[in-house]
Amino acid sequence: MKRAYNFNAGPTALPLAVLERAQKELTNFNNTGMSVMELSHRSKDYEDVHNRAKDLLKELMNIPDSYEVLFIQGGASLQFSMVPMNFLQSDKTAYYIETGAWSEKAIKEAKLFGKTNVIASSKEQNHNHIPKDYSLDHTAEDGAYLHITTNNTIFGTQWQDYPNSPIPLFADMSSDIMCKEIDVEKFSLIYAGAQKNLGPSGITVVIIKKDLLEQTPDNIPTMLKYNIHAKNNSLYNTPPTFAIYMLSLVLEWVKEQGGVKAIEETNRKKADFIYDAIDNSNGFYKGHAQEDSRSLMNITFTLRDEEITKKFLAEAKEKGFVGLGGHRSVGGCRASAYNSVPLESCTALASFMDEFRKANS
Known part of the structure; x- marks a missing residue:
């Protein structure tokens, strides 16, 4: 499975x-x-x-x-x-x-x-x-x-x-x-x-x-x-x-894995992939957190309206992504990339975000 x-x-x-x-x-x-x-x-x-x-x-x-x-x-x-x-x-x-x-x-x-x-x-x-x-x-x-x-x-x-x-x-x-x-x-x-x-x-x-x-x-x-x-x-x-x-x-x-230092290096790579998908989207995705306060663990972003957000989450679910819905206080989406979330999951999400943006811009 x-x-x-x-x-x-x-x-x-x-x-x-x-x-x-x-x-x-x-x-x-x-x-x-x-x-x-x-x-x-x-x-x-x-x-x-x-x-x-x-x-x-x-x-x-x-x-x-x-x-x-x-x-x-x-x-x-x-x-x-x-x-x-x-x-x-x-x-x-x-x-x-x-x-x-x-x-x-x-x-x-x-x-x-x-x-x-x-x-x-x-x-x-x-x-x-x-x-x-x-x-x-x-x-x-x-x-x-x-x-x-x-x-x-x-x-x-x-x-x-x-x-x-x-x-x-x-x-x-x-x-x-x-x-x-x-x-x-x-x-x-x-x-x-x-x-x-x-x-x-x-x-x-x-x-x-x-x-x-x-x-x-x-x-x-x-x-x-x-x-x-x-x-x-x-x-x-x-x-x-x-x-x-x-x-x-x-x-x-x-x-x-090499201790906390190695975990940190991987966490930064994971977060970078997803933040790059946000920052390079020409405003299609908008990050909630100011850049100098961005979390490595919880990456929050919104789309232009509720309809496109629902479509994003539905298509993401079909592709095996779980837990991307944002909290009601912020809305939009949230990717929680904790220590045990594999790098491959984050690269897959970044790729999906790019594909979805291109198909819905």
Whole structure:
């Protein structure tokens, strides 16, 4: 069976090699006579999988020993609450830069726990860029943390350079973690739902400075304390064992590709093919994101009207392209070219876009 050209915004494509290995090991993992899904989370066989995933993440992202890697359930949406619950003290302010729907949700949750301040926003321009005109100098006076969303799936924008923050910098990297090399030490906390670049849904990776764990207050529920997860190696309760197993396989695949540097090189090629099809279309396709804010992961564009857009999507579906419909906030189309989306899928899409333009101009 031919594989679909999967451009879903998430959950999205997984490497075929990973799926085939999981299929092979599904009923008999490591000669246990059991699936990973059947193993005790306290067993040596599962413990090896769990720790392998942590070690690979540390290796591939160059995470220093001064950070803890946690596996938490609830998706990035739970992190919107856990972050202020753990770190927004009553005499402090949480600062946010608003760049899309997910940062808006994070701000909404933070307001439930304390004082927040949005110091920059792209909302008035329908989030078509990453704001640059803001000052962080005043945040040192009372700032608990500065929160950013590094990539915006709906609008197709991405931070190219991160703020030099005088207060701890927190980042939701759910849709672009490991798409390019970063300096982890610029951040005090990074979190990411797995279902875009790391594996299937069900697990959230949290990378957190160990000294932050000392700030966790006593008066919040046990399962919502970062230090509890850290003290128990993310095994305080039964973790999503199969999702973590799949995470470990995806990380092994990234290592086999040559690491994050090689993944970034491929991602840039993938994005270039599609952006070139937009830029060379004489306005037939119009990108939503400003050029200096364009995302490697989510490429958003519109056509001249709803009728031609529907025709584009219908013909694309006939040719095996999946997930190209744009979000209602932007309309048009969106191609999500996450790490596991093959280069061939992106070249095929660019070719289809050229063919469709020529046939419908």
